[in-house]
Amino acid sequence: MKNSHPTEIELKLALTPDGPRALTDLPLLGKGALHTLTNTYYDTPQSDLARARIAVRLRQLDGAWLQTVKTAGQGGGGLSERQEWEWPRDAATLDTASLATLPPFQAESEHDLRPVIAHLAPQLSTDFQRTRWELDWQGARIEVVLDQGEIKSGSHRAPIRELELELKQGDASALWSLARALAEHVALRPSDSSKAARGNALAAQAWPLPDAQTPSQWLNRATLALDAFHDSGRAEHLNAATAALMQLAAHPALPKALAPQAATLCTTLDAHGHPARAYGQAALALAQRLID
Structure with a gap:
């Protein structure tokens, strides 16, 4: 297992219906790379992971499989800092053995989630097209992604139309600066809800x-x-x-x-x-x- 991004610092922004078109027309971004992502989120029928604010995801990205675990984000106003573990998979099967080795599933964690690992099953999905850019901005390296698609949770649906700015290198202040530069041309708002949290709320209708x-x-x-x-x-x-x-x-x-x-x-x-x-x-x- 490879721990590729132990800490993720990200600014999430929700777009209006005409926001994606306005964004992709900006000379600041130029031509982005297009990817297709299908994602399945796992939890128990009792929503043990959702209550612990932990997401376990299996993602297919351009034909390759990745497994990801994320903890709850700390922050606000669209900015979050969270722990993240991600590693490749050979097939669309959950790697439960590796889950048990991660800090959120250890006995000393706030919630002892070891007993629930065996009961994890698909609970919701998010399918979307991602346009990706990587920018050098004010001394920082920032990955910019535009996601457009849908969250599916049982019979419930919600649109995905969001912009994420993830800090790859440098100071987090550059995220705010780039977001403000984009906001001069595109109608947007900060969002504090992850796709997993949105799907869980849809499922519970709460x-x-x-x-x-x-x-x-x-x-x-x-x-x-x-x-x-x-x-x-x-x-x-x-x-x-x-x-x-x-x-x-x-x-x-x-x-x-x-x-x-x-x-x-x-x-x-x-x-x-x-x-x-x-x-x-x-x-x-x-x-x-x-x-x-």
Whole structure:
């Protein structure tokens, strides 16, 4: 087994329906490489991995098989840092022996998941086309990917239309800078929900939101509520997102210098929950400051 990316630092952005076309037309990116990915996520029928916020995935990428394990991301405003293990497979079968050797499945981990390994089975899938670029940006090496496809969980479906910026080398500040440069031309918004988390929520038909007290927590709640709205179609989640943005804008602990960005967020979502370009620019600037 090869541990190819022990730590993944990534900025995830959701796009509007016309976002992919606008993105691929940008001279900044040029011509990208196109790949086809099919992914199966494994869990127990009782969702033990989902509760532990761990994803186990078997991926077919251009005919080759890869097995991946990811832990829950730490961060917010679209930025996450998580542990990741990935290694090649000869066939579309889960390598349970190697799973047992990884830290998330050790006895000293927060959740003892060793007993559930034998009960893992396919639970959801994500199939999409990926356009990939690799950029040198402000001294950093960044992989840019555009994913377009669908999440399938039982009879439930949700579209995949997202942009991911992954830091390969350099400082994470370059991710924010590149995202802001893209947001000048493409309508987008930060997203804090992984494909696996979205699939699990679809399966359960439940999108719980975290409590919030601080400005960064209100921004995170709004971000997750927008993710939930676009997957569920339930107006209650869009209402929760706008309410969280209003709480953020009025928060007494919000630095005065960030007040204009917070106010912009309250006025630049349309009735369908889609952001204007000004939303993405303000959300990214605000998220970077609040997280830092």
